[in-house]
Amino acid sequence: MKRNKILVIGRHNANKLELIKQLLSESQSALPKDANDDTPMIPWTIDTKYYTAEVDLWLDHIESDAEAAVKAFVEDENGVCEVVDGLVLVFRKDEPKSFEDLKLWSTFVEKCDPNVKIVIGTEGDLSETDKDAIEDWCLENMFVYVDAEEKVQKVDDDEFEDKVGIPLLLETLQANMWDGLVTKSSAQAPLDTNEARLQMLNLIDEEDGEFTDLPSGSEIKKMQQELFGAFDDPNDGLDHVFTKIQDLRDQGANLPDSERRKLAAKVALSFASYYNETEE
Template sequence: MRDKILVLGPPGVPKQAIVEWIVQSSPNVSGPSAEQSSTDEPSSLPEELLVVPWWMNTKYYTAQVDFWLDTVPLPTGGAASSALRDTNRGDAQADSDNNDQAIPALVHIITEFDQVGDVVDGFIYVFDPRRPDTFDALKPWAAFCQRHDISVCLALAVTVDPLTQESAGLNDVDSFGDFQSHGEVPPAEPDLEAYEDWCIENGFELVAVPELPSIHTAVAYADDGIGRVIEALQSHTWATMVKKYAPPASTTARASAGDPSASGTVGQIKPWETRRPLNAMDALGDLLDGGSSDMEQVLARLKDLRTQAEGMDMERRQEFAAKMVEVLMSRSPLDDNNSGEESD
């Protein structure tokens, strides 16, 4: 069952904090405990994988999924970029001339997840847009997402500093990247255009996450930030999705009768209930009342009625057929002839 969301990123990005936000976005609903996962986990999962269950609870449905969180190594240097491009083409072989140990480690992680990729239908990569090397580690995963036909692929550009994260009340297992420890000075505003071009070419949506608000603050849907991530995930049709509401019988009955007070929504009312078949039946009656001798018109009306009846359930179809017989019998030419004979 495809009910897993893979969340990856290099060391120092707040992957778990973001997942905490997403999980807390759904209202409380009777679902699995924090220690439970949605389904039996594959036996070949990486040892360091963190599993976080999420019980989606929207207005229209619930769905039980799991986040799989893992950290990917961060390659460095030009040789690493070359190896990443090779891996992106599907060649899971590290460059023998490259001494960066992160490359074979990255290839190994991709190979591990390839064994369970068929249950993954969501992919989230978290990176720091002020450090291009954190984005480079995403590139070999594009081929992974294509191989397993993953539906939701997001690249999250997160620019939250450690102090901001601490004040928001987020206790992530990964402390967010500190530029001072790398001897670097972060740019005032990272340029996202280069990242966006790659994402568009490789089937990812780039989502800017400029801040993580207080853990007690409601998350509103937006074009960027955590709200957009939640919206993208909830818009997908998950394999575990269960519709929450069914139309009441009284509403369906009123809708079929053309009652304007019926409050059924689109999708709750069956197609044949919105087509008002009695209109065609009345038209047939008008033709017969007028003594029409054009059998083509009568047959056309009958054919239209038959087409409309095909979309009905058995009970409704029987009622419809009885009504049609009643119309035909009440306007039968034979009855007119008999009445004429009696008058004579």
């Protein structure tokens, strides 16, 4: 079962369908002609420079008992946590009290732990007090806050422009490593998340010269084998890991900065790779 659904939640009048229409347009896609406010699932192909991924935008409305709605979504038998890796909470800025409903979804986050967490305000204006309170809550709860109507202010030609509004929403969703994504380095079958992460490193290494000190996927796999190949040995598996790490530290002390960084990256990514494999 792929964890590739993006749950889009808010009151019926929060203009979620229009939001999705703008999102798809920004990504050079189109809203299905038969889609309406009651369409539960809208398929979307995320197509970036590095990968493509098939995901579903899952629309749902909260009208009255928001607490009961959250409780229903987190029940184990529903299996929602197994398929949702993105949560987008939508409210109207001219109805800031509707944001209070969305705070209850922190329970869903604690239970399901989606990688992507976004709060987005549509329609109208927020007072500075309300805006500060919402942004503080998002920061505290590790959500990205997006003002759907915000536009980029003109800056000097040599000044970097931060994305805002719908482009920021798209960028945040594209940054996730969705289950089943296919990297553009090959035409192979969809990869699991960890394999995709390693191939993404290889792609970046090939296309952007400043990242040439990153280890390749094969180097990470080799390091993982060196570190954890004997880990299951009940006698000295753990001791082997500690000894190997100390050897690597001694080795790194005599390397140039660029090589030492690459060695550190290999060790860190081999730990991440091993952890992801044991979690599956």
